[in-house]
Amino acid sequence: MKPWIWGAAALIAAVVVPSFLDPAGYPIRVLTLTLLFAALGQAWNIVGGLANQISLGHAAFFGIGAYTSTILLIHFNLSPWIGMLAGAALAALAAYLLSFPTMKLRGHYFALATLAFSEVLRVVASSWTSVTGGPAGLSVPYAADSLALLQFKSTTPYYYIILGALVLICVVFLVIQKSALGYRLRAVKENPDAAEVIGVDTTRVKITAAVISAALTALLGTLYAQFTYFFDPEAVFGIVAISVRAAIIAILGGAGTLAGPLIGAFVIVPLEEFANAALSSRAAGLSQLVFGLMLIAIILVEPRGLLVLVSNGIARLRKGRKG
């Protein structure tokens, strides 16, 4: 089957599925979160996959999105639709400024620098109580059912809005991948010196990708805040909750590919929910441990991600049938 047929089939399934689910039930909640984190993984993928700049600080932009729109909503009654754009602009600016000190860093050093940046923002959010609510976090003001204020009683509207965001980010990813920027990112990823010598402005290419990725991540932060009604610094600026999860979803599924973060999210998010539900009553942290072990197992078996694992499996099956 051609890739676009897979895509169309998945999209139709995603559009139809809610009609079979209880709009206030648990499954649609898990599905909505899965779509949200698939979108987060895809936004991360623009920097982490296409440019191979492994960021462990995407929570910074996610948190900026969540806090910006929510603070604007609380103090100025500004619609989150507009607050979302303000958050995206702020996150883009943050990514732009962060690019300068991290430009020359590669591999682990880049990862650590981005991680440190998001931690600084988490500490700021925890301490600046008058604006951010401090460690107690922020609640989105109650608005009943209102499209203008992006708040709904049922989960179904959130589901479709977040599906829309996922589709948007996938389209952005595809357009970048096929454009001159995508080719240049590839060059930067494989050999920055050679890229420069044949005319690629590696600095500009990296900054462009970082800024786009950060702005999209911030949009998701706003959607997350509206969907969960309440968040604290740990929930949106958390290393494990957001940064590592975004990276793992993309890497596990297959970094640098369109389908990678989608597959990664559909494995990880439900698995995590299941592990939490099944194991957290036995011992605190057990579910995290089991979850971690599963991840290690998958990465040991196929470091290029599940996408490669699955397509190799299909190829082997076909061969088996023919032979």
Next chain:
Amino acid sequence: MSAPILQVDGITKRFGGLLALDNVSFEVAAGDIIGLIGPNGAGKSTLFSTLVGLHKPTSGSVRFAGADITGLKPHKVAARGLTKTFQNVALFMEATVLDNVLIGALLREGVAEARTTAMACLDRVGLAHIAGKTANDLSFPERARVEVARSLATRPKVLLLDEVMAALNHVEMEEIMALIRSLRDDGLTVVAVEHHMHAIMSLCERIVVLNFGRKIADGTPQDIAKDPEVVRAYLGREYA
């Protein structure tokens, strides 16, 4: 001789305590094919890297097409028309041959036009038939040619070739030499680092010799072959 397109003036490059290039000066006229020779470690590749902006010279200047390009970033140097190939080949290994060359062509045009240019450049180096292969799957001589095609796709005025004939057999070497001559006939200026003396002597109008980072000779192949210092440092007695 027309006005020099490339003027290297007193380039010195230190890496910590190591003096890699010591006050090197020479000029290249448009349309020339210049050879750059010298023993291993003489500073040939360092000189190329400094000219295209990968290294900043400790002192000295580089003028290209009438403007000072000392200290410019490599992509700006490439945009002005000066680029190089890499000694040990630096292709984008997981990309296809076509995409490797296409990225070079993106310097001057959009993706669709760049694809056409890339195919033309691959055709020029005789590799159009393997455009769809992954760079990783190529032999070393093929990789070197892809690198030449990738450089050509940036439409350079001056191309610095760093040992593109390494590991080639005689037939392949003749092909590359014919290619370099035909490129020159189309207006390209070439500076080539090579260890194959027969090739460099027959290809180049002029040869510059480096030894321990210093220029020890600069002249026609005949002059170079007779120069006692060059013979002592590099050529050995057979060319004398």
